[in-house]
Amino acid sequence: MTILFPRPRRALSAALMTAALALCLLAGSGPVAAVDNGALGIRPANESDFFHISLYPGAALEATAIVTNHTQAAVTLLNYPVDATSTPQGAFALANQDEARPGVGGWVQLPNDHITLPPNSELRVPFRISVPAGTPPGDYAGGLIIQSPPVQGKTSTVDGDTAVRLDVIQRQGVRIYLNVAGTAVRTLKHGALSWQKTGDTVTFTLPLNNTGNTILHPSATLDVSNWLGANTQLKFDTPESMLPGSALELHASLTQAPAIQSGTAAATFTSEAGMGHSETSVVYAPWPLLVAGLLLVLAAAYGAWRAVRFVRRARHAIAQIADNKRESRDLKLSPHVNPFTIVETIIGLARGLGMTCVAEGVETATQMNLLRGLGCDLAQGHHLGRARTGPELTAAWKQIPHPQQPTDRIRPK
Numbered sequence: 001m002t003i004l005f006p007r008p009r010r011a012l013s014a015a016l017m018t019a020a021l022a023l024c025l026l027a028g029s030g031p032v033a034a035v036d037n038g039a040l041g042i043r044p045a046n047e048s049d050f051f052h053i054s055l056y057p058g059a060a061l062e063a064t065a066i067v068t069n070h071t072q073a074a075v076t077l078l079n080y081p082v083d084a085t086s087t088p089q090g091a092f093a094l095a096n097q098d099e100a101r102p103g104v105g106g107w108v109q110l111p112n113d114h115i116t117l118p119p120n121s122e123l124r125v126p127f128r129i130s131v132p133a134g135t136p137p138g139d140y141a142g143g144l145i146i147q148s149p150p151v152q153g154k155t156s157t158v159d160g161d162t163a164v165r166l167d168v169i170q171r172q173g174v175r176i177y178l179n180v181a182g183t184a185v186r187t188l189k190h191g192a193l194s195w196q197k198t199g200d201t202v203t204f205t206l207p208l209n210n211t212g213n214t215i216l217h218p219s220a221t222l223d224v225s226n227w228l229g230a231n232t233q234l235k236f237d238t239p240e241s242m243l244p245g246s247a248l249e250l251h252a253s254l255t256q257a258p259a260i261q262s263g264t265a266a267a268t269f270t271s272e273a274g275m276g277h278s279e280t281s282v283v284y285a286p287w288p289l290l291v292a293g294l295l296l297v298l299a300a301a302y303g304a305w306r307a308v309r310f311v312r313r314a315r316h317a318i319a320q321i322a323d324n325k326r327e328s329r330d331l332k333l334s335p336h337v338n339p340f341t342i343v344e345t346i347i348g349l350a351r352g353l354g355m356t357c358v359a360e361g362v363e364t365a366t367q368m369n370l371l372r373g374l375g376c377d378l379a380q381g382h383h384l385g386r387a388r389t390g391p392e393l394t395a396a397w398k399q400i401p402h403p404q405q406p407t408d409r410i411r412p413k
Contacts, residue, residue: 035173036070037170038070039069039071040069040075040170041067041068041070041172042067042172042173042174043174044063044065044066045063045066046063046064050176051065051176051177052177052179053129053176053177053179054178054180054181055131055178055179056180057131057132057137058133058134059130060129060131061129062126062128063129064125064126065127066124066125067079067117067122067146069118069119069121069122070120071120072119073119075116076149077114077115077117077147077149078097078113078146079112079115079125079145079147080097080110080113080147081101081104081108081110081127081143081144081145082094082096082099082101082145082173083104083105083141084104084141084142084143084176084243085243086241086242086243086246086248087248088248089248090238090239090242090248091240094173104140104141104143104178105142107142108127108129108142108144108176109127109128109129109130110127110144111126115146125144131178131180135180136213137181137213138179138185138213138214139177139179139180139244140178140179140180141175141178141215143174143176144176145172145173146171146173150167151167151168151170152165153165153166154166177215184213184214185213186212186216186273187211187212187273188211188212188269188271188274188276189209190207191206191208193205193265197284200256200257201253201254201255201256201257202257203251203254204236204267205249205250206250206252206267206278207250208247208248208250209247210242210243210245210246210247211245212244212273214244215241215243216241216271216273217239217240217242217272218250218269218270219235219236219269219271220236220270221233221235221267222234222235222252222265222266222267222268224265225263225264225266226258226263234253236250236252236267237251237252250269259285260284261282262282262285263281263283264280264281265279265281317352317353320349343359343374344374350377356378357377358380359376359378360379361380362379362381362383362384363383367381368383368384
């Protein structure tokens, strides 16, 4: 971890800010092995990888670690115990020197907090681990740390006014797994399976919580089904371990996910605590595009409905006209047909089609009153005025009073 501590350049004469780069080789999640980087190393004296200790509450045990110096120079190291934790990603990690030690880190006693190794040598470091009386049974974890003196780095300037120096602190450690005798409780609880889509990738998250008192090693798989019935099987990332009381989230990613999904996702997880399941629905789509497409479909359907409606009305009107013509022909052949019925039918047909109806050949006031009562729009005939020649129409037009033109208008010459 690299930490930058900025300080204004004007205060550089008073103090140089430093940073620590801790190379915690002991916290990796790779295969177990004795911790040795080629320069320094620490390992159990009687085991190949880590300490594995079983004790009853109130009991104690003497054990020995071997520290190795492969360099050509003598080295003095800090030596201290710490507790262990599980990271949110499921990796094993040893705590910092200044963190509280309620577990293994507080139960280990070392004869000295500093050790000195000659060049190319090994040093046996004895320690005692004592489990307090009344300690609840279960698995506990911690470690022994060896820490090199800080290596001073170079001072550099950041943003023109901040002096920064990076010092390097190297620590290595060996794990201590402690089992306190008693009833083992293996329980693994899970949270709600969730998902999130980013681009063309859907990421599934399954929270797990080790509520028992033993170390668990969970693994999980995921079945994703869609509305077409196709299934996709995925594997969640597998944690190294889960210490008692730890919580983490398992993740699985579905890449190149379909643009539209409607189905379910079912997670199955197993561990020393047994098997469990969690399920959720997975429904997503490009909603703006779907809404736009739906609006286009509705607009097309509405246009088609209007066209069909227009065609139906036109056909109905044409059929009515044909029926009326047929009835008119029949009526001429029958001396008992009432002409009033014919006129009323024609005026009603015109109104139904939204047309203007004009009656021709109106000769008497009685005909005019009849047409007005039936709602005829316009009429012409001798009752309203006899036919006139062109000159007669001109003379009549001149007799009609018209608005006078303004006398002050300037006429063009």
